[in-house]
Amino acid sequence: MAVIVQKYGGSSVETIEKMRKIAERVILEKKRGHSLVVVVSAMGKTTNQLIQIARSVTENPNKRELDMLVSTGEQVSISLLAMILQSAGYDSVSLTGFQAGIQTEGIHTKNRIIDIDVKRIQKYLNQGKIVIVAGFQGINTAGDITTLGRGGSDTTAVALAAKLQTRCEIYTDVDGIYAVDPRIYAGAKKLDAVFYEEMMEMASLGAKVMEPRAVEIGQKYKVPIYVAASHKTTRGTYIKERDETMEQKGVTGITVSDHVAMITVNHVPYMVQNIALIFERLGRQDVNLDMISQTPPTAGFVNLSFTASQEDELVIDQIMADLEKEMPTIQVVKDLEISKISVVGIGMRNLSGVAARVFKLFANHQIEFKQVTTSEISISYTISIQDQEKAVRILAEAFDL
Amino acid sequence: MAVIVQKYGGSSVETIEKMRKIAERVILEKKRGHSLVVVVSAMGKTTNQLIQIARSVTENPNKRELDMLVSTGEQVSISLLAMILQSAGYDSVSLTGFQAGIQTEGIHTKNRIIDIDVKRIQKYLNQGKIVIVAGFQGINTAGDITTLGRGGSDTTAVALAAKLQTRCEIYTDVDGIYAVDPRIYAGAKKLDAVFYEEMMEMASLGAKVMEPRAVEIGQKYKVPIYVAASHKTTRGTYIKERDETMEQKGVTGITVSDHVAMITVNHVPYMVQNIALIFERLGRQDVNLDMISQTPPTAGFVNLSFTASQEDELVIDQIMADLEKEMPTIQVVKDLEISKISVVGIGMRNLSGVAARVFKLFANHQIEFKQVTTSEISISYTISIQDQEKAVRILAEAFDL
Numbered sequence: 001m002a003v004i005v006q007k008y009g010g011s012s013v014e015t016i017e018k019m020r021k022i023a024e025r026v027i028l029e030k031k032r033g034h035s036l037v038v039v040v041s042a043m044g045k046t047t048n049q050l051i052q053i054a055r056s057v058t059e060n061p062n063k064r065e066l067d068m069l070v071s072t073g074e075q076v077s078i079s080l081l082a083m084i085l086q087s088a089g090y091d092s093v094s095l096t097g098f099q100a101g102i103q104t105e106g107i108h109t110k111n112r113i114i115d116i117d118v119k120r121i122q123k124y125l126n127q128g129k130i131v132i133v134a135g136f137q138g139i140n141t142a143g144d145i146t147t148l149g150r151g152g153s154d155t156t157a158v159a160l161a162a163k164l165q166t167r168c169e170i171y172t173d174v175d176g177i178y179a180v181d182p183r184i185y186a187g188a189k190k191l192d193a194v195f196y197e198e199m200m201e202m203a204s205l206g207a208k209v210m211e212p213r214a215v216e217i218g219q220k221y222k223v224p225i226y227v228a229a230s231h232k233t234t235r236g237t238y239i240k241e242r243d244e245t246m247e248q249k250g251v252t253g254i255t256v257s258d259h260v261a262m263i264t265v266n267h268v269p270y271m272v273q274n275i276a277l278i279f280e281r282l283g284r285q286d287v288n289l290d291m292i293s294q295t296p297p298t299a300g301f302v303n304l305s306f307t308a309s310q311e312d313e314l315v316i317d318q319i320m321a322d323l324e325k326e327m328p329t330i331q332v333v334k335d336l337e338i339s340k341i342s343v344v345g346i347g348m349r350n351l352s353g354v355a356a357r358v359f360k361l362f363a364n365h366q367i368e369f370k371q372v373t374t375s376e377i378s379i380s381y382t383i384s385i386q387d388q389e390k391a392v393r394i395l396a397e398a399f400d401l
Numbered sequence: 402m403a404v405i406v407q408k409y410g411g412s413s414v415e416t417i418e419k420m421r422k423i424a425e426r427v428i429l430e431k432k433r434g435h436s437l438v439v440v441v442s443a444m445g446k447t448t449n450q451l452i453q454i455a456r457s458v459t460e461n462p463n464k465r466e467l468d469m470l471v472s473t474g475e476q477v478s479i480s481l482l483a484m485i486l487q488s489a490g491y492d493s494v495s496l497t498g499f500q501a502g503i504q505t506e507g508i509h510t511k512n513r514i515i516d517i518d519v520k521r522i523q524k525y526l527n528q529g530k531i532v533i534v535a536g537f538q539g540i541n542t543a544g545d546i547t548t549l550g551r552g553g554s555d556t557t558a559v560a561l562a563a564k565l566q567t568r569c570e571i572y573t574d575v576d577g578i579y580a581v582d583p584r585i586y587a588g589a590k591k592l593d594a595v596f597y598e599e600m601m602e603m604a605s606l607g608a609k610v611m612e613p614r615a616v617e618i619g620q621k622y623k624v625p626i627y628v629a630a631s632h633k634t635t636r637g638t639y640i641k642e643r644d645e646t647m648e649q650k651g652v653t654g655i656t657v658s659d660h661v662a663m664i665t666v667n668h669v670p671y672m673v674q675n676i677a678l679i680f681e682r683l684g685r686q687d688v689n690l691d692m693i694s695q696t697p698p699t700a701g702f703v704n705l706s707f708t709a710s711q712e713d714e715l716v717i718d719q720i721m722a723d724l725e726k727e728m729p730t731i732q733v734v735k736d737l738e739i740s741k742i743s744v745v746g747i748g749m750r751n752l753s754g755v756a757a758r759v760f761k762l763f764a765n766h767q768i769e770f771k772q773v774t775t776s777e778i779s780i781s782y783t784i785s786i787q788d789q790e791k792a793v794r795i796l797a798e799a800f801d802l
Contacts, residue, residue, distance in 0.1 A: 016454075016457060016458055019458075050477075053417075053481070054480075054481070054484060056417060057417055057420075057481055057484045057485055057488070058484055058485065058487075058488035060488075061484045061487075061488070062483065062484050062487040062488075064494070065480040065481075065483045065484045065487065065495055066480070066484075068476060068479065068480035068483075068495050068497075069476070069477060069480035069481065069484075071476075072473035072476045072477055075469060075470070075472075075473045075476070076451075076470060076473055078469070079455075079466040079467070079469035079470035080454070080455070080458055080466075080470065082463065082466045082469070083455060083458045083459055083462045083463050083466045083467075083470075084458055084459070086459075086462075086463040086466065087458070087459035087461075087462070087463075093465070094466055094469050096469075096546070098499075099544055099545075099546075120544070143500055143521070144500075145497070145500075
């Protein structure tokens with residue numbers, strides 16, 4: 001009687017019909033004798049629609065109230081899924097984030113899970129109930145409803161699996177993890193397994209399949225994760241601990257991120273406190289910076305570049321407008337025509353030649369890159385969005401992905 | 402710095418535009434120096450739409466899950482109203498039922514408030530915040546989200562006013578309490594004031610303006626209630642304690658209820674346990690019975706009639722179908738073409754002639770009645786729905802309403 005945590009994303013529960021299909025899948029596992037905790041997102045595009053309504057009220061809606069509003073999305077889907085299961089004769093119970101004991105902290109709309117009190121879930125599981133939990137949401141110590149930010153339902157599911165010491169199945173609209181996004185490179189190969197570290201890199205570098213924080217929690221608590229299609233039965237991809245006996249492949253995958261904003265702040269007076277101030281302001285608003293580069297000081301000034309998600313564009317604009325008032329010398333340039341290509345693989349640690357090979361491939365094909373950063377298991381390049389498709393094709397062919 | 406509790410119903414917050422108007426009204430009172438607790442219902446027909454969705458999932462949705470689903474309606478409206486107030490520069494905070502400390506008990510979809518822990522509301526009021534509370538919902542001791550049944554937002558508002566020891570203003574789409582429903586009798590007069598007892602009779606007898614439970618709580622805790630139009634500034638109606646010095650009017654108002662189902666159970670074997678069984682079954686499903694009548698036993702059988710709300714029709718059908726299996730002699734007849742007309746007034750206690758006068762008026766105009774019941778301050782008649790309009794006109798003219 002193992003407990004399984006399953007997670008179904010928004011596109012998997014878009015309509016009542018799709019929900020009925022999900023219910024069948026849940027019932028199948030229940031019949032096999034498993035105890036089930038099912039995490040669901042809001043139906044289809046509900047979350048975005050609710051955000052649109054809030055924006056129609058005011059350009060910059062209060063974030064606590066935005067969380068209050070947006071969290072209704074999952075509350076609708078959990079109650080409907082529970083009704084479907086109940087009417088099929090399977091005892092089930094839905095729980096909002098606060099009812100499921102999901103405690104969070106941080107700024108509204110981007111909270112982090114700090115702990116989960118699974119007593120109530122465990123009580124229902126012991127009673128034989130299927131427990132349906134609202135993804136993406138929790139409650140903070142002030143008793144306010146919070147949300148976990150984009151992809152937060154993955155985090156909910158993996159964190160629950162960690163607390164319940166079991167495995168986590170993520171069902172989504174793609175049928176696993178691909179070496180390259182098949183929408184960008186049609187010949188992409190599906191992976192049978194990836195290691196947490198690789199997936200984390202790929203996730204944070206733009207692969208849309210899974211939220212990096214979720215993978216991080218998975219790694220930390222050794223939660224076996226399985227990613228597969230919600231409405232097909234094809235084999236998916238396992239995300240698991242590194243296995244030394246596995247054949248070491250140089251490059252596991254390529255990820256592409258095209259919602260990148262590159263901001264260049266020219267002519268910053270070269271003093272440590274100025275640079276610090278810029279990043280402090282960005283950090284205070286929880287802007288996730290990605291690549292950062294700085295020119296050597298010339299005549300007491302430096303040029304600073306960083307990339308961030310276009311989601312944070314409005315916040316960054318406001319911060320930059322304020323900074324321009326405080327530091328009259330600076331000039332801010334924003335470039336949204338940017339794509340970030342990353343080459344990821346555990347094996348790269350031993351294969352320092354990968355970087356050189358990419359530089360050479362780019363040079364041979366006249367692809368200019370603006371910034372390069374490396375991590376232990378990845379190399380990322382920002383390039384013009386016009387070169388994106390070409391770059392992916394060249395790399396996928398070269399590394400047999 | 403008095404605290405005022407204001408309540409706005411669904412039609413008052415139907416659109417963002419209407420909500421902005423409500424916000425202006427709230428801000429006006431805030432500027433006058435009052436502390437404000439604002440109770441809101443779900444926007445427009447949201448509650449019914451959510452129930453429709455649940456019904457599209459399954460004919461008889463699980464009630465706990467229905468409460469989970471339906472309670473999202475107010476959560477949307479409170480967050481939007483709080484955003485509007487915030488963006489106008491007025492610090493405000495929205496609270497769901499559980500966050501507002503509203504503790505309930507009973508069966509799902511028809512819970513009763515047992516207590517309200519107003520600590521959190523009071524803390525926010527002390528901080529100068531406008532507190533927006535979700536009407537119609539609470540939390541039970543099991544930690545499940547509950548709803549209070551039809552008109553529950555009135556109950557939330559009056560109960561909050563009772564706990565906060567202050568007055569309650571109910572803003573709605575009619576501009577006060579009328580002696581007769583103006584949609585039925587165009588010449589109806591608006592009342593400046595009614596007593597709790599009268600309003601309670603009128604409310605439970607079908608006046609749609611206010612929920613009877615809300616008036617009952619108002620009477621019990623001596624909460625002054627003011628009912629007025631949400632989008633006009635015309636003078637409304639006060640609901641208050643009986644005032645001996647006021648001129649005693651024989652009849653204060655007439656109420657009409659046309660969602661009545663009259664059920665007749667013919668040929669019931671005359672044993673106390675049979676009659677008890679019927680009402681026990683109805684009671685267990687929380688069917689609110691209204692008039693009950695029974696014929697004298699003939700050859701060991703009786704005929705039993707009762708009226709109930711048509712809302713409970715499906716539940717009653719099921720109960721009756723079960724009873725027909727258990728007591729093969731009985732025959733159940735359902736009549737939905739029924740209207741209930743009630744004549745209400747505190748002064749009637751001293752004016753026993755009212756009943757006689759109504760009987761005479763009905764006889765003169767060939768209006769047949771099926772059942773008659775009396776309370777201390779009202780007389781109710783069930784008549785055929787075809788006679789409804791005529792009956793109301795005759796009574797309103799006769800009693801100068």
